[in-house]
Amino acid sequence: MDADSLAAAVRRQLALGRLLPLGGAADGAWITEAAAADALRRAAASVPGVRLGALRLSPARPGGTHAPVVPPPPSALPPGRLRIEAELTASGDQPLRPAAERLRVRLLAAAREGLGLAVEAVDLRVTGLLDGAPEPSPHAGPPRKPGPAPSIPGVSGLAPVLGIAPADEGHRQVQIAVADGFRALDVALAVRRALTGGPVRTVAVVVTSTGAP
Secondary structure (H helix, E strand, O other): OOHHHHHHHHHHHHOOOOEEEEOOOOOOEEEEHHHHHHHHHHHHOOOOOEEEEEEEEEEOOOOOEOOOOOOOOOOEOOOEOEEEEEEEEEEOOOOHHHHHHHHHHHHHHHHHHHHOOOEEEEEEEEEEEEOOOOOOOOOOOOOOOOOOOOOOOOEEEEOOOOOEOOOEOOEEEEEEEEEOOOOHHHHHHHHHHHHOEOOEOEEEEEEEEEEEO
8 A cells, every 4th residue: 555545544434433243242243432422322313302412332341441352443441331411401391300311221221232332321411491392303314335345244344444454464454344133342343253263353344334234
């Protein structure tokens, strides 16, 4: 790879933003923060009476991380427990605390069961009240159209950002789009199992979108 191609590849990789660990240190999987936030916003949109505002995922505690078993991609956070911090506005025609608790439960379920993120806490901050029913929560829009899909259940295609990176001293990195109805961590682990073998000793998987058709 020449210098210009390498620089372009690095720019595309950095454009993914921060990568959040999926599962634990032994899982070798990450998800872009944008993809995780989009999935959480879709889940929050089903909670009546609230509208999700700013949203951020970050390590739950300093020093509570572990070294991954595979070389991590650029901008990847080390495996460890995560915290969701979010702002919300709620309808004034219902009790605020139960509405916020419904949102907290929904976000936790979407993070843990829908994605495979090791979220231990959800911190919510109410920033205002709405008159009447809130408008649907905004989200990042539909997933990017994936490339041709490998024959692994739950993989809707290779992400158009980088696709499969060439094997480098026995390591490979692959970016995937996950189909609707599949848990992102489970699909990433299946991809790792399918690609590991022969000259490829380790595989890192990055999920760049979820909910693709």
